[in-house]
Amino acid sequence: MVKRNKILFKNIDWGVVIIYIIMIFFGYMNLYSVSPEKAEKQLIWILFSFVFIFIVFLFKPIHYKHIAPFFFLFTLFLLIGVFFFGKNINGSKSWYVFGPISFQPSELAKISTSLIIAHVMSQENIENNHKALFHIFIILVLPAFLIFLQPDPGSSIVFSSFLLTLYREGLSISFLLYFLFYIFLFVVSLNLSPWIVILLLFIIFIFFFLFKIKKNTSLADLFFYIFLFISFSVFSIFSPFFFQKFFKQHHKDRINILFQNEFDRKYRDNVGYNLLYSKTAIGSGKFFGKGYKKGTVTKGKFVPEQHTDYIFCTVGEEWGFIGSVILIIFYLLFISRIYFLSERQKDVFGRIFGYSVGNIFFIHIIINLGMVMGLFPTIGIVMPFFSYGGSSLWSFTVLLFIFIKMDSSDQTSLI
Template sequence: MIKIKRNKTLLENIDWYIVLIYIFMIFFGYMNLYSVSYEKAEKQLIWILFSFFSIFIIFLFKPIHYKYFSSFFFLFTLFLLIGVFFLGKNINGSKSWYVFGPISFQPSELSKISTSLIISYLLSQENVQKNKKTLLYVSVLLIIIPSLLIFFQPDPGSSIVFSSFILTLYRQGLSISFLLFLLLLIFLFIASLKISSWIIIFCIFSILLLIFFLRKENRFININDLLFYLFVFIFLSIFVVVSPFFFQKFLKKHHQDRINILFQNEFDKKYRDNIGYNLLYSKTAIGSGKFFGKGYKKGTITKGKFVPEQHTDYIFCTVGEEWGFIGSIILIIFYLLFISRIYFLSERQKDIFGRIFGYSVGNIIFVHFFINLSMVMGLFPTIGIVLPFFSYGGSSFWSFTVLLFIFIRLDAANQASLI
């Protein structure tokens, strides 16, 4: 008897493992949000239902539509990012919101989706191998444009998230030297806030001089190499001198305070009632949960609302207080499984567009996850980075859902093409 192999339906090609983890995080996140604020949880439920409806819309489009409309979508989000300077509403010191009656929306969330799509489309062209290096640097430029517009709103937190795309470009062949150079600039920026510029410049000069002589292959000095090292020295020196000025002039007072507290002791009486207040009670809430936690809705610090913005940036300290070390570790494990699954699905994509987009999604979620947990534990300044699918925020929850399910849609099409 001849058996006819039945083609799988679109639903059967969906990776249900990642969908189940997504549902778990929504459910667990909603429970913790409800514990912090019933009113916020009620509003979040509306966005969750709207996101579910958006999933249905996402699956109506074919993968080819996401490719060919990516350029128009990217230009549209740039238009929104520029428009927010003129039509946006100032909330918490940042003019980064459009407000329509009871609904507020951040175009920066939309730009994460559009930037992921445009980079994926650009680097998946047929002739990409011939001009790969050029296209990679064009992609860097496409990342910088929206991130600068967001930075000057000012919303430095959302702007930093765009650094996640550098990891995507590294996967596609961007030089490790470029990545290390960016990390060096970040280190020098932070160091220049507390160390004399002259000391840093002397260290830069000494290190470059040492590298130059160690790499010199003969006793003759190559003028091109000398000019290159001289250029690097001048650029880094100017960067170090300008960084404190940039810090003072372009970052608002509360942004400066959030960075400065990393160099201070938030338990000191001088800081505990002002810039160290959030961090102090965040650490206290997490530590007070001990091993098994105080129990659901029994967190005294949570119920007393001692931690400002606990429903958004500091939602993780609710987990630490009410679910303890065990609950926190379980949540972290689920996030790591979730991100790992996205990377696994990305790597198996036959279509380059789907692979690049998948890595972009995984990297965005990873950077949000890593920075948010670092913030609540005092390892990173508080810069308004939410915990994906967990923190309160309609536009952020919606954008994460759309990012994830566009990729799931691409993966389902990829699996269908392999049958």
Template sequence: MIKRNKILLRNIDWVIVTIYIFIIFFGCMNLYSVSSEKAEKQLIWILLSFFFIFFIFLFKPIHYKDFTPFFFLLTLFLLIGVFFFGKNVNGSKSWYVFGSISFQPSELSKISTSLMVAHLMSQNNVKNKKILTCIILIIPAFLIFIQPDPGSSIVFSSFILTLYREGLSIYFILYFLFSILLFVISLYIYPWIIVSFLLIIFFCFFFVKKKNISFFDLFYYIFLFIFFSFISIYSTFFSQKFLKQHHRDRINILFQNEFDRKYRDNVGYNLLYSKTAIGSGKFFGKGYQKGTVTKGKFVPEQHTDYIFCTVGEEWGFIGSIIFIAFYLFFISRIYFLSERQKDVFGRIFGYSVGNIILTHFIINLGMVMGLFPTIGIVLPFFSYGGSSLWSFTILLFIFVRIDALDQTNFI
């Protein structure tokens, strides 16, 4: 047993672990500039996350495979239960609150869905597993969306990249991106105009596909097309009829100016001072704890969604580029480890982990710099919050555990 543990520790990818430690403590440093009280709480949550890592390493990958369906069902019950027992926070009923402890089941669903997708797609004796995988992705995403928490539901789109790695046609990814474009266009033109575009995409797609396609694959492609078409039509109708004005303004501001009087004192306030903070850092930054915008607490939610503007102000362009490079190397390392997995379950799960973190990273930085609307997406391992830190830590180190055992053949 001792010899086995030594072999296991030797095969842990210490590159991933080292970058993880760097990101969480660098994040805590930046939180201290925003709020010393929140930084102290974050440090406690960081220390507790090491307990979760220890707990994760008590189990073998076979245990995760066996208990994945039960874990997935548990998170679905939690997502449903939040409508009855959850607390409404900022217009979204997505939190369980027990005294001073709050818990967001959508964070847990990222872990369970990643495991369930890997579990199902790695099975050789399951028929129509592509269709079942899509259903597995739709259910939690829909439950989260209607809380409403559109930001967290968007993260589930990252699984499209996992499906692409496992054989999904590139045309569906392009179609998905086209659907997003149509949603934005629908804010300015009547939504049903897009039906003609959808029909064109439909016929083009099937003309480029091979003729020798099986019935189940044909059903799978039609199912995906209908699903994306429904999402496109529903989202455009939703944008016209149900989006509140401040939601529409968050999207409109991307194409206009946050300095406009119409936006700068309400939905554009965060973006205005976020850009001001990042820009004021210039090339080398103002120095640690010397950010005037940060110290003046001009940016609301700077400790969570907008934490990166602290990096821009205090560490400047150079510090921001180094941090982004570290983060991208971190994600690329996850992909590298995923590709070397001997077990299909580990490969699919690893890609899901990397894609979720990448999606959070891109959207969060895009929000802070005004490339995406504000939708409440945190920067993994960096933003303030115990539930997000723990969920991403668990997600990452389940994969680290799988990779370590995969290299020692102790699966």
């Protein structure tokens, strides 16, 4: 049995595993400081995560490649089923509840989408292949749209991380810039008249036309630029309508607060309360922090969601600027190592899956840090290995160790 286990865990990258264990341990310490009761439950989920690691290593990488389409379809059924059989928690119908156990299918969708994207892209090169690119975008839109309708806009945003994977595999940077510009237009259109936005777009278009378009520009290129201008204009007109129609009031408030102030009387005692005390906790930690379990904001339970979305403010208060920077450095080392391992994969499937894993972690960390500091709206993005919850912990663990299993195997044969 010992010999079997040695073979099972042969050639794994201990660097990323050690960082994972450190993160789990440090995350548990901070959660215990916030809520010992919830930390007890989290400990059980941590122990179960090691069981999942063992199960993940029982399968060969080729098995994950073969089951990817079926696994993806299964998660789509779960995402659809949650509208009929799910339970509404905190304004979102995103959970299946079985007695004391709750399960969020959007977490499973991150794993299945990573696998199916790797499966499809390992068979078709997306560079200058518009048909393959269209298929991949459909794959990405389906789970993201279903999750958005729950409504859980935070989890749906995570699927934008796959655009970074597509970029690594040959997607033009123009697509990323268009995507970012659409987000920028959406935000701007909520605060300015759509006609002012269109006027600004027109000025940008004229400037681009005069200074960037060459004399030998084809008629097709010219029509493409005109199409972009029209699509940007239409998007800016309909953005406020979309925002009012499809966003819940608490989502609207969380976005609006970014352009106003959490100290505003309108937000201070409700939607801005978390952000106000999150910033207070982080700032009060100063350079060296107040010390473990000595945070006054944490002990006073002033931040209602401190055990989940706002767990980082505990780090800021009790461990200070130094502790926060060290944590961020560990995350950067962790993600960098995943990218490094991805780049050395001999098999395309393993490389693409690895980049998807690294990018999911990257988006989660960037948005969560932005949330607690008021740079992003509060949209329910957890901090990997720190935030309370079994579904997220298990999904992050399974994602990571499927890739570690791929890396430890012979990538030429996927065995």
